[in-house]
Amino acid sequence: MSEKPRDIIKRNLFSENQVLRGILGICSSLAVTNTMKNSLVMGLGLSFVTALSSLTLSAMRNAIPHRVRMLVQTLVIAVYVIFVDLLLQAYLPDISKQLGPYVGLIITNCIIMGRAEAYAQKNPPVPSMLDGLFAGLGYTLVLMIISLIREVLGFGSIFGMNVNLIGFETWTIMIMPPAAFFIIGGLIWWLSARAAKKAALTGE
Amino acid sequence: MDFGVIIKAVISLALISGALSVIISISESVLNNYGTCELDINNGSKVLSVKGGSSLLSSLANEKIFIPSACGGKATCGLCKVAVLEGAGPLLLTEEPYITQEERAQHMRLSCQVKVKTNMKLLIPDELFNIKEYICELVGMDDMTYDIKRLRMKLPLGEEIHFKAGQFMQFYTKPYGKVKEEVFRAYSISSKASEHDHLELLIRLVPEGICTTYVHTALKVGDKVRLSGPYGDFYLRGEGCDELIMIAGGSGLAPIRSLVYDVIEKGLPHKMRFFFGANTLRDLYYMDEFAQIEKDYPQFTFIPCLARPEPEDNWQGQTGFVTVALEEQVDNAEKKEAYLCGSPGMLNACITILKNKGFTDDTIFFDKF
Amino acid sequence: MAPNINPLIIFLASIITSNMVLSNFLGMCSYLSVSSEYKTANGLGMAVTLVLVLTTVLNWAVYTYVILPLEIVYLQYIIFIMVIAALVQILEMGMDRYTPDLHAKLGIFLPLITVNCAILGVTLFMVIRHYNFIQSLLFALGSGLGWWLAINMLAAIREKMANVKLPPGLKGPGLSFIITGIMAMAFIGFSGIFTIQ
Numbered sequence: 009m010s011e012k013p014r015d016i017i018k019r020n021l022f023s024e025n026q027v028l029r030g031i032l033g034i035c036s037s038l039a040v041t042n043t044m045k046n047s048l049v050m051g052l053g054l055s056f057v058t059a060l061s062s063l064t065l066s067a068m069r070n071a072i073p074h075r076v077r078m079l080v081q082t083l084v085i086a087v088y089v090i091f092v093d094l095l096l097q098a099y100l101p102d103i104s105k106q107l108g109p110y111v112g113l114i115i116t117n118c119i120i121m122g123r124a125e126a127y128a129q130k131n132p133p134v135p136s137m138l139d140g141l142f143a144g145l146g147y148t149l150v151l152m153i154i155s156l157i158r159e160v161l162g163f164g165s166i167f168g169m170n171v172n173l174i175g176f177e178t179w180t181i182m183i184m185p186p187a188a189f190f191i192i193g194g195l196i197w198w199l200s201a202r203a204a205k206k207a208a209l210t211g212e
Numbered sequence: 213m214d215f216g217v218i219i220k221a222v223i224s225l226a227l228i229s230g231a232l233s234v235i236i237s238i239s240e241s242v243l244n245n246y247g248t249c250e251l252d253i254n255n256g257s258k259v260l261s262v263k264g265g266s267s268l269l270s271s272l273a274n275e276k277i278f279i280p281s282a283c284g285g286k287a288t289c290g291l292c293k294v295a296v297l298e299g300a301g302p303l304l305l306t307e308e309p310y311i312t313q314e315e316r317a318q319h320m321r322l323s324c325q326v327k328v329k330t331n332m333k334l335l336i337p338d339e340l341f342n343i344k345e346y347i348c349e350l351v352g353m354d355d356m357t358y359d360i361k362r363l364r365m366k367l368p369l370g371e372e373i374h375f376k377a378g379q380f381m382q383f384y385t386k387p388y389g390k391v392k393e394e395v396f397r398a399y400s401i402s403s404k405a406s407e408h409d410h411l412e413l414l415i416r417l418v419p420e421g422i423c424t425t426y427v428h429t430a431l432k433v434g435d436k437v438r439l440s441g442p443y444g445d446f447y448l449r450g451e452g453c454d455e456l457i458m459i460a461g462g463s464g465l466a467p468i469r470s471l472v473y474d475v476i477e478k479g480l481p482h483k484m485r486f487f488f489g490a491n492t493l494r495d496l497y498y499m500d501e502f503a504q505i506e507k508d509y510p511q512f513t514f515i516p517c518l519a520r521p522e523p524e525d526n527w528q529g530q531t532g533f534v535t536v537a538l539e540e541q542v543d544n545a546e547k548k549e550a551y552l553c554g555s556p557g558m559l560n561a562c563i564t565i566l567k568n569k570g571f572t573d574d575t576i577f578f579d580k581f
Numbered sequence: 582m583a584p585n586i587n588p589l590i591i592f593l594a595s596i597i598t599s600n601m602v603l604s605n606f607l608g609m610c611s612y613l614s615v616s617s618e619y620k621t622a623n624g625l626g627m628a629v630t631l632v633l634v635l636t637t638v639l640n641w642a643v644y645t646y647v648i649l650p651l652e653i654v655y656l657q658y659i660i661f662i663m664v665i666a667a668l669v670q671i672l673e674m675g676m677d678r679y680t681p682d683l684h685a686k687l688g689i690f691l692p693l694i695t696v697n698c699a700i701l702g703v704t705l706f707m708v709i710r711h712y713n714f715i716q717s718l719l720f721a722l723g724s725g726l727g728w729w730l731a732i733n734m735l736a737a738i739r740e741k742m743a744n745v746k747l748p749p750g751l752k753g754p755g756l757s758f759i760i761t762g763i764m765a766m767a768f769i770g771f772s773g774i775f776t777i778q
Binding site: 031032034035036037038039079082083086087089090093094108109112113115116117118121181184185186187188189190192193194196197198199200201202203204205 | 610749751
């Protein structure tokens, strides 16, 4: 049951997008999406951790006794998260401060554990790494969409650069939590409705 | 790279995890230590002293009392019900979907969820005491069709099994290939109830099925096989009735075969009509044996039905689903009982037809797999 | 080092103005999946509050007396997670033994809570804001109660809406998010009363 790389990529980015279809990794999706810069950094950080964790856990998959499986997974993920956290603190300290505890919370992010359990356990290292990487990139994609909406409407900027050319009165609620909920709710609704319509058409 | 930092990190982590593991072990031995508990079964007819802390199901199994279970303790099958009069604690959230209000009044619990913490009073039905574990030797493995194998197993010297025709055994696989754990599945006994030192099971290959794949690929003649049983309330009743309508599909033939021989060997007067449903000719088996039984015992009629016979099969017998033959050939439910074994879909369709003819829940017996 | 905020303010703020779910987006996965029935949501809320208080206080002690003195702050994530996992395991055994009634209601939620980001999140917030013991205790208690409040509200609304006809695709997480968004908006009305972040 070996999947072609193209299929792994397509699946993780669209049809089984971890955030919008799997409803995983929500906590951080909502918290950091008030600016696009934060979202990009968070998304790339998570993709990095997911890719490497899946790679490592897949390589170790036959050596881990069943009883301590979850513990080992958590430890491996934690090590990579510490690595990313330290990197951020050193090279992007402002962003690190803005992201706050959410970098550490990557450890409990259901996406990584989910990919480890669902894919890396049963597949060889390289496909697992691809799967993890693109699950993370699918997550990044969603974050970018949400933060695009929030930053443009809430700050009038993209990546900190002012794009508010028409003097639009910025919509403050966009930067606040409720907007995040509404936008992600709307996106999930849209994709769900599309999937339902497709299923009805193919007569499922 | 400052090695001092790395070494300090590794040592601190090792120490902290060590400390936590020790704390967990100590807590486990203190908190989980329920001492020895007394299990009073059936009002004192049997009293067991077991070590507390495990589930009732496993504690009883350790004492060689086997409560039926299909899911291995995950609270998804609901088969392991035992009446616990005292000592069980409050009903758990995981048990609620499986215990009806009536059963709660009778103190029924799921033995895989109830933990033995103190002395308990239990009520266990007598037939469960007949359930034992057997380590048999596989002496024969034959292909009956392209996907059904017959396993013939010999019991250890001096041991005997007494079962009612129609009951099933639990068959335990061993870890193989990528499967790391042992699993168990239920299979009806196809051999005669009069044979006490051998057992036969019919096992059909289910795609991606852990147990059936084990049987069809990893198991060899001469291997040791673990079984427990007999279980089940699918067996012959027959009082006050003249005819038995038997219906099966695929490997569901197993308990019916056992039932047919049971009636014949006991010299019972019942007429028997066996409707066997399959798709094509290559799904049929035991054809010669049943033809012989028809000749020797006119009370038995064998009606195989092929749903989609291939042209090269040259099939002259009944075509269509077994429901068609059932509808045409069974007139009413007078003095009749029905025994069915097959897939849920087939069973439901046949039961609907039978009920339309007058059969009731008291005269229909089935084994769904 | 600890900020000069009255612990009582921290307690009230973490329920209302800095609600774990509605302002900080923590614990969303179980918040969404367990909120379809009020009874189970209530059970989970109770369990989360209990675990939060115990783990935060314990982690505070570990941070103050083990991590800081040994200067292994960069290992804090691993250590906190291990402490949380160990605590939950011991808690389950203890509850089974001494409070079987409670265990019957909450027991199945405990393993789920170990990976709930709210638990680790509250600990991390406590570390970042340098709370002292009393502040940590009341912060954890308030956060737990706030989370419990939020999941109860969502469960109540979802139960009431269970039989309503909805446009295709809306039922489920889409709807839950929109409802939560509305609740979050309502809670913003409280902002300014107490501010801790």
